[in-house]
Amino acid sequence: MSASHAPLWHSAAELAALALPGMPSTKKGVLDRARAAGWAAQTDARGEPLARKRAGRGGGWEYHADVLPPAAQRSLARRKPILAAAPAVPIAANDAVRAHDVRWAWFDGQSDTTKAEAGRRLKILQQVEALIAAGMKKTAAIGEITARWSVGASTLNGWFATIAGIPVASRLPYLAPAYKGGGKEAEVHPDLWQFITSDYLRLSKPGWEDCYRRAARQATKHGWEMPTAKTLWRRFERLVDPQVVTLRREGLDAVRQHLPPQQRTVAGLHALEVVNIDGHTCDVRVEWPDGRIGRPTMVAIQDVMSRKFLVWRHAPSEDTITARLCFADLFARYGIPYHLLSDNGRAFASKWLTGGAPTRFRFKVREDDPVGLLTSLGINIHFALPYRGQSKPIERGFRDFCGAIAKHPAFEGAYTGNSPLNKPDNYGEKAVPWETFIAVWNAGMAEHNARVGRRTEMAGGVDSFDEVFARSYAVAPIRKALPEQLRMALYTAEQVRAAGNSGAVKVLGNSYWSADLVALAGTKVVVRFDPDDAAQPVHVYDAAGRFVATADLWEATGFLDAEAAARRAKLEKNHRRKVKAAADAADLLSADQLAAMMPDYEDETTLPEPAVVAPVRTRGVVAAALKPLQQTASSAAPAAPDFLDSFLAGAERRLRIVE
Secondary structure: OOHHHOOOEEEHHHHHHHOOOOOOOOHHHHHHHHHHHOHHHOEOOOOOEOEEEOOOOOOOEEEEHHHOOHHHHHHHHHHOOOOOOOOOOOOOHHHHHHHHHHHHHHHHOOOHHHHHHHHHHHHHHHHHHHHHHOOOOHHHHHHHHHHHHOOOHHHHHHHHHHOOOOOHHHHHHHHOOOOOOOOOOOOOOHHHHHHHHHHHOOOOOOOHHHHHHHHHHHHHHHOOOOOOHHHHHHHHHHHOOHHHHHHHHHOHHHHHHOOOOOOOOOOOOOOOOEEEEEEEEOOEOEEOOOOOEEOOEEEEEEEOOOOOEEEEEEEOOOOHHHHHHHHHHHHHHOOEOOEEEEOOOOOOOOHHHHOOOOOOOOOOOOOOOOOOHHHHOOOEEEEOOOOOHHHOOHHHHHHHHHHHOOOOHHHOOOEOOOOOOOOOOOOOOOOEEHHHHHHHHHHHHHHHHHOOOOOOOOOOOOOOHHHHHHHHHOOOOOEOOOHHHHHHHHOEEEEEEOOOOOOOEEEOOEEEEOHHHHHHOOOEEEEEEOOOOOOOOEEEEOOOOOEEEEEEEEOOOOOOOHHHHHHHHHHHHHHHHHHHHHHHHOOOOOHHHHHHHOOOOOOOOOOOOOOOOOOOOOOHHHHHHHHHHHHHHHHHHHHHHHHHHHHHHHHHHHHHHHO
16 A cells, blocks of 8 residues: 555554554554554544444454554654545545544644745645735746746645645645655565564664674564664664663663653642751762771751751761761741651661661561650651662752752862762862861851751742741741650660669660669660760660660779778668668568567467378388388487587577687
8 A cells, every 4th residue: 555545543453563652562462452542432523432333354453553652643744645636535524633633743843944835835726826816827826836836737736636625724744745765675584584673672872883793684584674774773773662672771860860850849748847858978088087098978957948057066987976966056046847758768767766667678577576766756758768868858958058058168288079070170289177167167157057948838939948937937836845755865775684683774875773773673764875975974764765774884992992892882782771761661560560460379280180190111222221220210319309408508609609
């Protein structure tokens, strides 16, 4: 069938043979697609069905081109465009309307040059028709226009033949030049096509020329006809969906990048309702107070609604201790947020912070794990997807710091660049003292929050982050932190077992004890402590999370330390006094009081008579051995008074020595 008579209706076998992009290449696959997509029930805008019974031998169904995916429709229009020549076979009215629609769809996919040429031709024909409408003969009008536009009369007559019977509103796409390639399309063996496309569509991203050379060796081996590399490439561009190329050569994440970014509004939030925490490695070489040199890491918490950075701390690396101290600063200065957006990093998803959260997905979860700080305060934790900076608004602020703060004049020579491949020429020239770094960085953070004209949703290109936050904070329902909650935030939680006898607890290699811990001896307890200062007392909670006592450091003392011995004696004395007071408070009865409450006892004991008396019989060596013993016992019985007299006399002498 010629291109000028390209059909609008196709059977399943015809669609499979066309090998359209996004379509199966087998008849069964097309039929499965038709059933899955419900082609038989689809209609156009006028309610006309897009599937019909196929006339002729064999029967079956045929489908209109409108049911095909957009990529397949474009490919079909490019390969079989409806040319200017009018169809030789009359078509029904509805089919004529669909033909015009398909022609417009084809025209929409053409280049600006083709569209401009169609407009030029339409303008020429409109001028001819204007002269004819003024009373000029058609031949004379064509002659007049050919001289003006330098176009032949036969060409004009051909254009008029092209739009014969076409509505005026649909003439433009029919006048567009439909260029056809010369010759027949090269035949490509299916196995050859499968080999070269499979080779090219790999994540290692091989070059087309390399794939072509490997395919040529396979063609020689199997006797396949091998078209040129350019021919195969044009076929590849025509048949393979660009999205498939992206998926196979770049991966799923690259496919996601082709989607527009998700638009999330914060208009329904208030200040301190949702906060975001993350870490950022500063692009500055800093000399720490102990002489170490490195790039500090900032852990910061940002308010999502206003985009204001609320608190931040610096440390040698991103760790849980720094994150915990940031939360302590947040609770003390502003209050407790309702929601937290965080990544799944080890510093932010540790048990000390998020223990008990059902979606933590890091570390082994045990039923007896201590409840994390954030979980215990009722903060809903939301973990962002890994390696997805768009999910965390705080990343946008970090990008500003790379230029506005890290490149401050005070850091000249200490700036490291934002990647190993982007180092300045003076890299490593100096390291900024820790005090200077903190002063400059904190000033830069304050300026970042106070800068007006922010183009965020809530600032509207006018206000600063500070102003947006303050305006909402003044009317928002803020949850203020109690002293007990601040104590939980300031101290790290660790589960240990109290000593079996004294109840002392051991953390960070030190022992801590309080008299109130004796009741918890041998049980598991939760100890909250400051890992930065082991000399400070620790706070002990039972397994249910109830506060028990504050335990002081139990220090080791010198063997002959008299002062330590005196402190120990005083401690023991106080401990005895405390225990005695507790015993007195229990209001216990004395032994005499208990005896007075007991019934009187008489020294008359009546033993019941046994119903059966069993004789004891001894035999052999056992009996012989028992007889001398019985005899000795019987013979020694009369000497008992003499023995008692001698014992009492000796005791009396010993008592005199003591006196």
